[in-house]
Amino acid sequence: MTTAPYRARFTDRTALVTGAGSGIGRTIARALAAEGANVVVVGRRREPLEETAESIEAAGGKALAVTANVARAADVEAAVAAAVEHFGSLDVAVNNAGVFLGGAPLADLAEEDWHTQLGVNVTGVFLALRAEIRQMRTQPSGGAIVNIASTFGAHARHPGAAAYAATKAAVSALTRGAALDHIREGIRINAVSPGAVNTPMSLQPGETDADRSARARTALPLGRVTTTEEVAAAVLHLASDDAASTVGTDLVVDSGATA
Numbered sequence: 001m002t003t004a005p006y007r008a009r010f011t012d013r014t015a016l017v018t019g020a021g022s023g024i025g026r027t028i029a030r031a032l033a034a035e036g037a038n039v040v041v042v043g044r045r046r047e048p049l050e051e052t053a054e055s056i057e058a059a060g061g062k063a064l065a066v067t068a069n070v071a072r073a074a075d076v077e078a079a080v081a082a083a084v085e086h087f088g089s090l091d092v093a094v095n096n097a098g099v100f101l102g103g104a105p106l107a108d109l110a111e112e113d114w115h116t117q118l119g120v121n122v123t124g125v126f127l128a129l130r131a132e133i134r135q136m137r138t139q140p141s142g143g144a145i146v147n148i149a150s151t152f153g154a155h156a157r158h159p160g161a162a163a164y165a166a167t168k169a170a171v172s173a174l175t176r177g178a179a180l181d182h183i184r185e186g187i188r189i190n191a192v193s194p195g196a197v198n199t200p201m202s203l204q205p206g207e208t209d210a211d212r213s214a215r216a217r218t219a220l221p222l223g224r225v226t227t228t229e230e231v232a233a234a235v236l237h238l239a240s241d242d243a244a245s246t247v248g249t250d251l252v253v254d255s256g257a258t259a
Contacts, residue, residue, distance in 0.1 A: 009240040011036030014087040019097030021048030023199040027228035033061030040083040070124030080131045093132040096148040106162040121167035142186025144239045151195040155258045179248030190238040195254025196225040221256030
């Protein structure tokens with residue numbers, strides 16, 4: 001058996017990842033570091049961010065943990081400024097922070113839960129994009145941004161997830177619009193839309209990992225849920241020079257669920 005050669009597509013580049021304290025965000029941060037990036041991990045809770053940063057450094061990479069609430073403009077702007085101050089540039093950004101507060105019909109959704117999802121999933125992406133683009137447009141090399149959307153939204157709907165789907169559909173639209181606005185400034189913007197992934201978010205109430213695996217064997221064409229590593233691979237492709245002419249795409253990674 002042969003192994004794929006090591007790739008260093010992000011050597012000497014600085015990458016910022018929001019929602020990097022766990023799950024998909026943590027895996028993306030580690031994958032970027034493994035390919036040479038200096039990684040700024042951003043999130044609201046310090047402890048899990050430090051765990052992500054420490055795991056990167058233990059593997060020989062460089063990382064900086066920055067606490068921020070993406071729904072606050074000042075926090076996001078400070079995170080971008082910290083990345084530039086610490087590592088000298090901002091070359092890649094992955095806007096992964098998101099929240100799902102659902103499980104009930106729309107008429108039973110609390111107004112507070114609607115505003116929370118809208119604030120993090122849509123306003124948070126807007127604020128992050130704005131701060132990242134404003135920095136990248138000052139750099140001769142521009143930059144690449146990948147937003148994490150979802151198959152719930154532009155690609156599929158599900159009972160109990162109407163509000164979440166609306167916010168993620170907005171991320172898809174925002175990605176395409178921003179991509180057209182800024183590609184001539186050397187800033188490529190794309191999105192990845194994961195389906196069911198091996199994180200707690202894809203577990204149904206009372207379901208175990210084994211239960212989910214059994215359900216996926218018949219519910220998904222691939223027969224299993226997607227791994228966080230597979231989502232990270234899609235993100236790194238879009239953020240790398242391998243995707244130099246890919247602009248405004250929304251790449252679905254969902255085990256064939258929406259094929």
